[in-house]
Amino acid sequence: MSLSSILELRHLRTLMALQETGSVSRAAKRVHLTQSALSHQIKSLQEHYGLSIVQRRGQSVELTDAGKHLVTLAEKVLEEIQATERGLAKLSQQTSGSLRIVLECHTCFDWLMPLMDAFRQHWPDVELDLVSGFHSDPVKLLEEGGADVVIGSEYKPRRGIVHHPLFRFEILAVLAPEHPLRAKRILHATDFADVTLITYPVPEDRIDLILHVLKPAGIHPLRRTAELTVAILQLVASRRGVAALPSWGIKNYVDHDYVIARRIGTQGLWSDLYVSTLKETASRPYLRDFLTTARNTCFATLDGIIPLG
Amino acid sequence: MSLSSILELRHLRTLMALQETGSVSRAAKRVHLTQSALSHQIKSLQEHYGLSIVQRRGQSVELTDAGKHLVTLAEKVLEEIQATERGLAKLSQQTSGSLRIVLECHTCFDWLMPLMDAFRQHWPDVELDLVSGFHSDPVKLLEEGGADVVIGSEYKPRRGIVHHPLFRFEILAVLAPEHPLRAKRILHATDFADVTLITYPVPEDRIDLILHVLKPAGIHPLRRTAELTVAILQLVASRRGVAALPSWGIKNYVDHDYVIARRIGTQGLWSDLYVSTLKETASRPYLRDFLTTARNTCFATLDGIIPLG
DNA sequence: AATATTAATGAATCTAATTCATATATATGT
DNA sequence: ACATATATATGAATTAGATTCATTAATATT
Incomplete structure (x- = not known):
C-alpha cells in the first residue's frame, strides 16, 4: 500500500x-x-x-x-x-455540422433511437437525420455527400473512408416454441430447406444467413418479408416461418418464451458492425462523441456482443 | 487530434x-x-x-x-x-485509530483548525486531538506513544520516523506602518539590535529569526511574548515591537495596512514544514487522507508557499 | 545592455505499462 | 474420469510514452 x-x-x-x-x-x-x-x-x-x-x-x-x-x-x-x-468542442467551435445516418442493419433501430435522442440533447446544433430507403452501395453515399455515417457490416477498405469497429454479434435462428426444429440444439443449412424464411425487405446478398450459409449449400427457401422486428417475430410466433436475427434483438422475446432461438452452424453465425465515415468527418468532435456514446450504450445495453479490434 | x-x-x-x-x-x-x-x-x-x-x-x-x-x-x-x-478504507476496516497532533508552529493553528473540522467529518471514528503544552523533543512523543503526528520544522532523520514534507514558506519581519525601519526594503540582523522582539512563548532555539539570524550575529534583542497571532500583531501595530511571522499568516493584516512586512536578509528567511509520524502510522488510510487534505488546503489557501521535495 | 527568470522544445533516458510465454485453475465433452 | 477447451494469474521481456536533460527562446529585472 x-x-x-x-x-x-x-x-x-x-x-x-x-x-x-x-x-x-x-x-x-x-x-x-x-x-x-x-x-x-x-x-x-x-x-x-x-x-x-x-x-x-x-x-x-x-x-x-x-x-x-x-x-x-x-x-x-x-x-x-x-x-x-x-x-x-463547443469552445473550439466545432459544434455544428450534419450527421445523416444510413442504417444497413434494420434491427439496429432498437438501440439507435434512444442514442439519437441523447445525441440531440448534447449537440443541438448538429443536424441529425436518418437517411431512409434502400441503398445498394451505402458507403458510396458518403463520397457523394448524401450521408455522413453508415452503420453496416461491410468492411471493405476504401480510400478516404474510415470504418470504426463497433461490435461483433451472433445471429440466431428464431423459431416458434412448438416448431419441429426445436429439438435440435444447432441448426444447419439443410434444416432450412423446407421452411419459409422471414426477413427484412432487402436483397438476398444483404442477408447473412442466405449469403454465408444457405447459398453455399445450394438451399433456397421461400422468403417472406416484414419491415419491423416485431412484425417478423409475430410471423415467427404464429408459425409462418423462421427468421435469423441478432441475439440481442430477440432476447426479450426469448426470455418470455414468445419464440425460441437456436445457433446456426457449429461455430454460430456471426456478423460485425462498423460505423463508416469519411476520413474528414472522423475527426469532428461530435462524431467522436457519437462513436463513444454508441459503444457505451451498446455494450451497456446489448447482451452477448463482443468488442471488435 | x-x-x-x-x-x-x-x-x-x-x-x-x-x-x-x-x-x-x-x-x-x-x-x-x-x-x-x-x-x-x-x-x-x-x-x-x-x-x-x-x-x-x-x-x-x-x-x-x-x-x-x-x-x-x-x-x-x-x-x-x-x-x-x-x-x-472503510471497507478495509482501517478506519479507526487516533490522531493526536503536536503543533510546533503556533501560526499553523490558522489553517489547522478548519482542516481538523473537515477531517472529523470524514473520519468520525478517528480520535482527533491536539496535544497541548510545550515539548522540548516533540518527535520523542511519537516514540513514547504520547502523540501520533508532529507538525514542525525539524527534519532530523530518525529510525522508525517518517517526515512527510509539507511546504516551504518565508518568514517576514512585521512592523507598524510608521515604524522607522519601514524605509528599508530588506532588514538585516543589525536592524534588530534596538527593537523588542514579539514572539510566541517558546524557547529561543525554536525561533528561526533568533536561531539563524540574530544569534549568529551576536544580537540579543529584548523579547516579549504573546500566545496568539492576533495578539502579536496588535502589539506590533501599537508599536510595542516587531515580530517575525510566516508570510501567509500576516497576509490579511498587510493587505489591510494594519502592519507592514519586510524581507529578512537578502535571500529571505525561509522555513520548512514537515508532518512527522511513526513509520507504522504513515500507512494508515486516514493519515494518508490527512496528509493529502492538508497539502491541498494549504496550497489552495496559503499564499507564497512552495512545495517541498 | 546585461543578468536572471521562465517557458518551450528536441533528443536521450528511463519508468512502468503492456505483451509474451507459460503455469494454474475451472469448466466441458466424451 | 480423462482429455480438451477456456479463463485467469504471473514472471520475464519488451515497448511505449512520460520524464528528464540540455538547450533555446522569450520576458523581466537591475
Whole structure:
C-alpha cells in the first residue's frame, strides 16, 4: 500500500469494462488490451488498496464491494469527462455540422433511437437525420455527400473512408416454441430447406444467413418479408416461418418464451458492425462523441456482443 | 487530434497545480515533476483538443477558458476520487485509530483548525486531538506513544520516523506602518539590535529569526511574548515591537495596512514544514487522507508557499 | 545592455505499462 | 474420469510514452 494514489483513468475504464463484460478477457478486448494487462492492472490496484476488487467465480469473475465502489466512481467520473470534452468542442467551435445516418442493419433501430435522442440533447446544433430507403452501395453515399455515417457490416477498405469497429454479434435462428426444429440444439443449412424464411425487405446478398450459409449449400427457401422486428417475430410466433436475427434483438422475446432461438452452424453465425465515415468527418468532435456514446450504450445495453479490434 | 481520449488523472492534477501556482515551474514542484514534463503534458493536451489551455502572460502563465473547464472537472473528479478512497478504507476496516497532533508552529493553528473540522467529518471514528503544552523533543512523543503526528520544522532523520514534507514558506519581519525601519526594503540582523522582539512563548532555539539570524550575529534583542497571532500583531501595530511571522499568516493584516512586512536578509528567511509520524502510522488510510487534505488546503489557501521535495 | 527568470522544445533516458510465454485453475465433452 | 477447451494469474521481456536533460527562446529585472 503506497502513499500517493496510483489510480488513473485507465483503471476506471478497465473496471467499467469488467463490470459490463463480467470477464477479464472480454473486458480486455473492450479496452483494446490483452487479458494479461488487465490482470496486472487489477493486481496493482488490489495491492495498493489492500483489498480484493474482483472475486473469481468459477470460469468468470465478479466485482467485490470494493470493486463496485470503484465502478460507481468510474461511471460518474467518465461521464463528467465526456461532458467536459463536449464543452471543449463547443469552445473550439466545432459544434455544428450534419450527421445523416444510413442504417444497413434494420434491427439496429432498437438501440439507435434512444442514442439519437441523447445525441440531440448534447449537440443541438448538429443536424441529425436518418437517411431512409434502400441503398445498394451505402458507403458510396458518403463520397457523394448524401450521408455522413453508415452503420453496416461491410468492411471493405476504401480510400478516404474510415470504418470504426463497433461490435461483433451472433445471429440466431428464431423459431416458434412448438416448431419441429426445436429439438435440435444447432441448426444447419439443410434444416432450412423446407421452411419459409422471414426477413427484412432487402436483397438476398444483404442477408447473412442466405449469403454465408444457405447459398453455399445450394438451399433456397421461400422468403417472406416484414419491415419491423416485431412484425417478423409475430410471423415467427404464429408459425409462418423462421427468421435469423441478432441475439440481442430477440432476447426479450426469448426470455418470455414468445419464440425460441437456436445457433446456426457449429461455430454460430456471426456478423460485425462498423460505423463508416469519411476520413474528414472522423475527426469532428461530435462524431467522436457519437462513436463513444454508441459503444457505451451498446455494450451497456446489448447482451452477448463482443468488442471488435 | 486523436480519436480516443488521452486524458489521465495526472493531467488533471497538473492543471490544478497550474491554477493554484500560476506558473509552470511552481506547479511542477507541486506535483513533483520537472517544468519540462509539465510543458510536454500541456502541449499534448492542447494538440489533442486542438485548443490552447494556457496563455503565456509575460513571465508567467494563465489558464484559458478551455483550461478553466478542465480545472473545474479536475476539482470535481479528484474530490470524488478522494471520497471513494475513504470509502475503500472503510471497507478495509482501517478506519479507526487516533490522531493526536503536536503543533510546533503556533501560526499553523490558522489553517489547522478548519482542516481538523473537515477531517472529523470524514473520519468520525478517528480520535482527533491536539496535544497541548510545550515539548522540548516533540518527535520523542511519537516514540513514547504520547502523540501520533508532529507538525514542525525539524527534519532530523530518525529510525522508525517518517517526515512527510509539507511546504516551504518565508518568514517576514512585521512592523507598524510608521515604524522607522519601514524605509528599508530588506532588514538585516543589525536592524534588530534596538527593537523588542514579539514572539510566541517558546524557547529561543525554536525561533528561526533568533536561531539563524540574530544569534549568529551576536544580537540579543529584548523579547516579549504573546500566545496568539492576533495578539502579536496588535502589539506590533501599537508599536510595542516587531515580530517575525510566516508570510501567509500576516497576509490579511498587510493587505489591510494594519502592519507592514519586510524581507529578512537578502535571500529571505525561509522555513520548512514537515508532518512527522511513526513509520507504522504513515500507512494508515486516514493519515494518508490527512496528509493529502492538508497539502491541498494549504496550497489552495496559503499564499507564497512552495512545495517541498 | 546585461543578468536572471521562465517557458518551450528536441533528443536521450528511463519508468512502468503492456505483451509474451507459460503455469494454474475451472469448466466441458466424451 | 480423462482429455480438451477456456479463463485467469504471473514472471520475464519488451515497448511505449512520460520524464528528464540540455538547450533555446522569450520576458523581466537591475
